[in-house]
Amino acid sequence: MSLVTPEPTVNFDAAIVGAGPAGAVLALALARAGLSVAILDAEPLDTRLAETFDGRAWAIAHGNMLQLRALGVAEALEADGQAVSAIVVTEGERPSAAGRSPRPGFLRFDAAEIGDETGGAPVALMVENRRFRATMNQALEAAGVTAFAPAQVEAVEPGPASARVKLTNGRELTARVAVAADGKASRLRTAAGIGVNGWSYGQMGVVGTVALSAPHGGVAHEFFMAGSALAVLPLTEQRASLVWVEPKARGEALLAASPEAFEAHLNRRLGETLGPARLVAPRFGYPLGLQIAEQMTSDRLALVGDAAHSIHPIAGQGLNLGMKDAAALAEVLSDAKRCGEDIGSTVVLDRYARWRRMDRAAFAWATDFFVRVYGSDTPLLKVARNAVTGAMNRMTPVKRFMMLEAAGFAGDTPRLLRGEAL
């Protein structure tokens, strides 16, 4: 995307601060709906295309794929992505799962189980962040979104008719509504006086990409071991993205270990199921916690994505939740604009806040419950967990409900998540 030098004052319908996945998807949805949109990011947009920038890959749920299809970017992502046909959750052994077959209590989610609702689509599409970014940058430019990057935003000042978005370099622009898509440590949220609730899990998520020695068949694996979890998520070219969750000190040791020591440790975990695997990209570490903003909106400001809620990556739902925010906010703002309303007014922004309240709380608490139940080493809980996990495989309606929730079909779904244009 070409970088644009800002005029001293520019008027937009929406100024989105943060060009991460939530901000970029929102910008595209608003631009496609005919709003004038500015997107600002502290980092040059091209930086995040490098393999050395961010090792994460996204499991984009089916409902979110419908959203991306409605925005015209699904085909490009599918060309670079890996379809996930099933998710297998296994209770593992520590420290060596080598040679052991999965416990009888394992749980399997197959795309076919909700095929009647999804038209046989995969459970999710795995896309590397850098490839997601490249596709979004092209689409934003084609849709006429004005990008300011690098441009660090210092503050947003609400006024009677617009918000002033002030940059650290002294420049500013104005927009009817400003959006904080500036991530977990959101400066805009803090500046607006919006507090957060939550806690740290004392864990680190270590992310890496490996080449597998056997075909993964499009199956995503989640191995749970006492106090730790390992997700092995299929990528193209017989590779996999790892999200390895460990208590902080062990996570730091995994990051600091030589590639050979890391691989040896990993391959003991993977055992015969998937190993041996070889690292093919740098490792990254992320501290993990739960954080929920007390409000989704303030004067002429709406929060989306991790600025509004940051959850544990155990179920791979954080970004999907942020994309749902983007779908709901884009629908509220574009409908209000069509009706001639002031899109930054409290009455309009309240519609968005009310719409997202229940869904984000449900996801946050469900994820937290999952982290606690599967992260515990208490013997009694382990027995109960194994029994429930095994039984769940046979409880078809419960499994279906969980899969439809994760696919993004639950509740009052925004139009984009049903694949409809705004």
Ligand SMILES: Cc1cc2nc3c(=O)[nH]c(=O)nc-3n(C[C@H](O)[C@H](O)[C@H](O)COP(=O)(O)OP(=O)(O)OC[C@H]3O[C@@H](n4cnc5c(N)ncnc54)[C@H](O)[C@@H]3O)c2cc1C
């Ligand atoms: C290990 C790990 C694995 C994960 N795996 C998955 C998964 O498989 N599926 C899934 O759905 N989710 C996953 N998540 C969650 C996902 O990473 C986040 O939910 C997602 O990145 C949030 O996107 P965002 O756009 O809200 O924020 P971010 O990606 O944090 O983007 C914020 C942007 O704002 C910019 N910015 C910040 N401050 C300013 C400022 N003052 N001025 C201008 N710009 C600013 C930053 O430069 C950045 O580009 C995972 C998370 C972790 C930690």
